[in-house]
Amino acid sequence: MNLITICAVLLLFIGYHEFVVDGVAVEIDLRLTDKQKKIMDKFKQIMIPKLPHNYMKEEIYLVRWLRATDFDLKKSEEFLLQNLKWRKQQKMDVIHKEDWSDMQHDFPYYIDVVDKKGQPVITAISRDWDIRNAIVTGRIRRVLRYLDKAMDEANGLVRTFQLEGQNVTQFILILHMGNFNLFQHGCPRCITSILEFVESYENHFPGTADRILLVNTPPAFEPIAQLVREAMTPSTREALKIYGNEPKVWKKLLLDLIDADQLTPEFGGTKSEKPS
CATH class of the missing domain: 1.10.8.20 (N-terminal domain of phosphatidylinositol transfer protein sec14p)
Incomplete structure (x- = not known):
């Protein structure tokens, strides 16, 4: 094997290795x-x-x-x-034109930052989401539609980034579970609603999340987590990672993925304000 051939093989190996580590490049999705x-x-x-x-x-x-x-x-x-x-x-082509101000107030999520690879990042905090109240007040169907909107919005951002020349095909979802409790989030109908969201993701946005990270998760969530895992496809199950209430562990993980100025203090960052 001559020197040129050896160099070519090494370059191919390095290129392949980088694509595998990156995990988001268009090239690897289309290989x-x-x-x-x-x-x-x-x-x-x-x-x-x-x-x-x-x-x-x-x-x-x-x-x-x-x-x-x-x-x-x-x-x-x-x-x-x-x-x-x-x-x-579901009129998904016009879903972003609807008035979602009530949901944004009662069930906020944020999708205004990117990770170090340029992927959109969705963040939400469990204390802001009273799922049981949505059920009791007859709004749970609207909440689930709102979640479909969030997934569609994330995918729309990915497409926008691609048009801008960025090598991005997926997004990241991060949920802060520190205020999770069985009354507001773990009631039987709450669990059913969570599983409905998982089913909708699998049916309508398959494979679009690079990572689904649950951080500061209390032990009480584990039985529900098992049900969620069972409802997921193998690839989504692989994307799902659940971290307990050990901030040093999950904050380091997040900061390895995302710059500190892109995350609010709840997630271990330094970003001072959330969008209105």
């Missing part, structure tokens, strides 16, 4: 075997005439539905068609 590429080509031929938006016709969008079904062409077609039907029924 397909010959068999998978043929399935992708067939999938595009079948689906593109049926897709209402240009972004849906891109391989980076289509591949998520193939990966969710382990490249089963028929299942992928049915899966995506079901999602299109759901989006139409």
Whole structure:
């Protein structure tokens, strides 16, 4: 093996290693075997005439539905068609034009920062979310729709970043669980609602979260966490990481992923204000 060949092999290895470590690059999402590429080509031929938006016709969008079904062409077609039907029924194309001021006040989440790789980051704090109250006051369906809006917003940001030339395909979700309690968050109907959100994510936004991090989580959440894990697909289960009430551990983790000036003090950062 001559010197040029050795250098080429090393460069390929380094490049591959960087993609695997990065985990968010467009290239790794679109790295397909010959068999998978043929399935992708067939999938595009079948689906593109049926897709209402240009972004849906891109391989980076289509591949998520193939990966969710382990490249089963028929299942992928049915899966995506079901999602299109759901989006139409739920009027997802105009969901961001609706007045969400009541939800933003009572169930705030924030999606105004990025991690060190440029991925959008959603943060929320359990003390701000009284799920039982939403159930008692008849607002739980609206809360679940609001969560669908959040997932759609995160995916929209990813697409915006891609158009700007950033190598991003996923987002991060971080939930601060420090004020979790069984009365407000762990009642039977609360658990059902949490599982409904997981189901909606899996059905309509599969594989879009790079990491789902629950931090400062009390022991009382563990039985619910087990139910949540069982409701997730293997890839989502792998993305889910739950950290207990050991701030030194999870704050270090967050600061390894996200600059301190992008996180508020609750999450171990130095950001002083949240958006209005």
